[in-house]
Amino acid sequence: RETEADLRQAIAEEALVLHYQPQRRLRDQKLVGFEALLRWPHPTRGMIPPVEFIPLAEETGLIVPIGAWVIRAACAEAAQWPEDLRIAVNLSPAQFRHGDLVCTVADALARTGLPAHRLELEITESLLQEDPEDVVRLLRDLRGLGVSIAMDDFGTGWSSLAHLWRFPFGKLKIDRAFITELERDPKLSAIVATIVGLGRILDMTVVAEGVETEEQARILTAEGCEQGQGWLFGRPMPAEAARRLIAEDQ
Numbered sequence: 083r084e085t086e087a088d089l090r091q092a093i094a095e096e097a098l099v100l101h102y103q104p105q106r107r108l109r110d111q112k113l114v115g116f117e118a119l120l121r122w123p124h125p126t127r128g129m130i131p132p133v134e135f136i137p138l139a140e141e142t143g144l145i146v147p148i149g150a151w152v153i154r155a156a157c158a159e160a161a162q163w164p165e166d167l168r169i170a171v172n173l174s175p176a177q178f179r180h181g182d183l184v185c186t187v188a189d190a191l192a193r194t195g196l197p198a199h200r201l202e203l204e205i206t207e208s209l210l211q212e213d214p215e216d217v218v219r220l221l222r223d224l225r226g227l228g229v230s231i232a233m234d235d236f237g238t239g240w241s242s243l244a245h246l247w248r249f250p251f252g253k254l255k256i257d258r259a260f261i262t263e264l265e266r267d268p269k270l271s272a273i274v275a276t277i278v279g280l281g282r283i284l285d286m287t288v289v290a291e292g293v294e295t296e297e298q299a300r301i302l303t304a305e306g307c308e309q310g311q312g313w314l315f316g317r318p319m320p321a322e323a324a325r326r327l328i329a330e331d332q
């Protein structure tokens with residue numbers, strides 16, 4: 083198992099990397115952006131996935147410097163892409179508790195020259211469970227910079243609908259759990275249709291996560307879901323592969 087010392091060393095050596103997973107418009111499969119996903123290429127253990135070290139990073143507070151690096155690196159990469167492509171970055175609750183997140187984001191945009199509207203920050207419902215008023219204030223400050231805020235893993239968390247009323251998200255990402263069984267259970271089509279309807283009324287773009295089959299994409303398109311992300315459209319890939327995909331897609 084990796085230790086705090088290993089992780090500190092990885093940060094010091096700038097050994098962490100970002101992979102990028104494509105997001106597409108369902109109607110015509112047009113590339114609309116990528117989600118940045120953190121990876122730790124370990125000298126002996128191969129590529130360590132984030133589920134294995136983000137909990138450690140959160141416990142130790144290392145997620146704050148790691149998260150700041152992720153924001154900066156993702157913005158720097160996206161600044162090289164065509165102007166119509168966005169970059170989505172995941173945020174941990176700890177990043178809201180410590181450090182100056184608004185300054186970190188503003189600084190990353192200023193340094194990389196990425197226009198704010200091309201950056202999307204993904205949060206999960208667990209964040210809003212903590213201290214809703216403080217968090218909502220911070221989210222408003224972030225939005226004040228011109229970035230958009232997406233609710234990740236939507237539908238699985240605690241009292242989801244209350245959050246939609248509390249804060250104007252730019253995007254709702256329907257959790258993979260709802261998409262996986264979409265072909266087998268019509269109840270799930272109804273749930274997806276309801277989320278899509280909510281998104282339309284509240285002016286939030288709805289994205290389906292974990293789209294793996296053509297049939298899932300077909301059902302989602304029929305329900306009016308706007309965008310998809312998942313293995314059908316592309317796995318998370320290194321920056322150079324993402325650049326090649328962008329070039330092929332133009």
Ligand code: G
Nearest residue numbers: 118119120131132133136152172173174318
């Ligand atoms: O590809 P996947 O195994 O990459 O990601 C697993 C989980 O790790 C997801 O829930 C994702 O939100 C989270 N994750 C990936 N990259 C980051 C990151 O840069 N910061 C945070 N806080 N979470 C991340």
Ligand code: G
Nearest residue numbers: 172234235291292293294311312313314318
């Ligand atoms: O941030 P979030 O929790 O949404 O992280 C996305 C996670 O989902 C990452 O671990 C990513 O590798 C994974 N993922 C992305 N697309 C698919 C997919 O089509 N199927 C499955 N099983 N996992 C996916």
Ligand code: MN
Nearest residue numbers: 117172204234
């Ligand atoms: Mn995410």
Ligand code: NA
Nearest residue numbers: 234235255291
């Ligand atoms: Na998610």
